[in-house]
Amino acid sequence: MEEQIKNLLRQVIHPETQRDIVESGLVEQIASDDGRIAVTLRFTKARDPFAVKIKNRVETLLHEAYPDAAATVIVKEGGTAPRPEPKLKSTTGGIAHVIAIASGKGGVGKSTVTANLAVALRNLGYRVGILDADIYGPSQPKMFGVEGYLPEAVREEGEDRILPAEAMDIKLMSIGFFIKPTDALLWRGAMAVNALKQMIHQTRWGTLDFLLCDLPPGTGDVHLSIIGELKIDAAVIVSTPQQVAVADVVRGVELFRNENVRIPVAGIIENMAWFTPEELPQNRYYLFGRGGARRYAEANGVELLGEIPIVQSIMEGSDEGHPAAGIDPRVEEWYRAIAQRIVEKAVKGC
Template identity: 80%
Template sequence: MEEKIKKVLAEIVHPETEKNIVEGGVVGGVSVNAEKITVTLHFAKSRDPFALKIKSQAETRLKEAFPDYTITVIVREGGTTPRPEPKQTTTTGGIAHVIAIASGKGGVGKSTVTANLAVALRNSGYRVGILDADIYGPSQPKMFGVEDYLPDAVREEGEDRIVPAESMDIELMSIGFFIKPTDALLWRGAMATNALKQLIHQTRWGTLDFLLIDLPPGTGDIHLSIINELKIDTAVIVSTPQQVAVVDVVRGIEMFRNEHVDIPVAGIIENMAWFTPEELPDKRYYLFGKGGARRYAEAAGVELLGEIPIVQSIMEGSDEGHPAVGIDPRVEQWYRVIAQRIVEKAVQNG
């Protein structure tokens, strides 16, 4: 029985080693009883980017081959022998401009703004990619309807490349493709930064006019790591009108202005600026206060790039995997103006 199980598993090939997982030593153990098959997969890397995909493939093939058994696949990661660090190569050479999208705190709609800006840039004829670096809550896979995407790898010029998802002609790579939602908050420090470095330098980005980076909220190690790995042309801060959110904007701007960082801030986007009911198109209700981000932008000497109101299509688009810029002309108009201002800043600083 064990040999039959291994024969099924031998049909699965690890994209990086190009060996089947039995021959490559990934299958670490197989146990069988009257009702259950348990397979242990052992990956040498502490965070193998293909572990989740291979686990899923193993479960599917075993269930098809042995339908009368309960299938359990256990993943163990981390080798006992340290490997020498490979010489760093990068796939970012074809990216013309990098824009960081940040927020001082969570819940201000940063990821929604990032997704809609990407579509607005694409509508203007630019080639666009998104790196979803928000390890605390990677949202871009849901924003673009590619939650089930499992990245594959290809061999190019002697190097392994991770193939990004593509949606609405936008190249998309997310930390969410490699971790379960329940694991996101467990990632800290070196574990998270090493994974993001791999995504930055091994993703097959191709030629892009703009790469947008959806950063985690706040300021911290993840931000500094990405800043050290990429030449960022400009940063955009997302806030809401509330004073408590505006206070956090100060921290975000000062991080980019720090002498050791020195990244120009294009300006602030005030999200959820007001609410207009469909039946009262001329009314504006300022649910979270009025003009907080504008006042701080003026005091800090940065530009208010634009105000985005609360619109039902923005919420629905995010939930359904279709950013609202692609389906609602009103939203497209607001974001088009903001995107044009950001392009000017990025090109000026690039």
């Protein structure tokens, strides 16, 4: 029966290592006798953040498979480290700096900011790439007008390499290239993370000065995977002025400041800071409140990198596949100033 239980527990995947808990050596002991089952889990890390989640998953599987048995799951800490997972031969060696673009919640324009920052960095003379890591809502193909791109694979040095799309001299890789726009991406966390790892390590990035990672909103498996797979030089948080958005900024900042993560936060960008009508370029209307991100930044020792207003060219550029920083001098000026601050912080280590 112990072997049956062991096979059952192979369904449980540790979110950080992406390996099942049996293979990882986390199942220390399995005992069954007289209608009782006891499973002992030993985690290498003290206070493993996934320990409770894994314990609950094991209990659920045991109750479902053996409803008449009394199942107990015991958690211990400290022990021999799991065998290291073999690493993919990575194509990221030519990337000088990686910048994570994150947001506490959706709908704040994070992908639009990422696209325009990439163009601004290119305008400053840098070689730039974008990893669209927003697995469940990939936007970069549309932002750059390459929705129909179908990635090809080439064989180099005995390894498969995926050719990225190129638009406006920017290299792009997105899960959006591999699915139809009408398809729902019904993936569990582990499947999404594995696809992301392939995009990171098998894309032929070449030599880049900056790789911008467009992360999903919030915090979760994808964020932890990115942090584990790439050496991120700095994180940029995108928010809008209203309090509900700024409240979620806290989660984003604290994710990168966590003692187990320790990625410098370059600062906050306040998007949709005000509305300027095309016919009244000097007028400003603060539709979502005023200065919420600025107040948070000042109170928490985070730099406000800049404010981006709502202007027609930004919205039109996103819809038409031409980021506004490449066609509207006003927008380019705003993003150029932010890009310069990010460059300074990335190079100096914030």
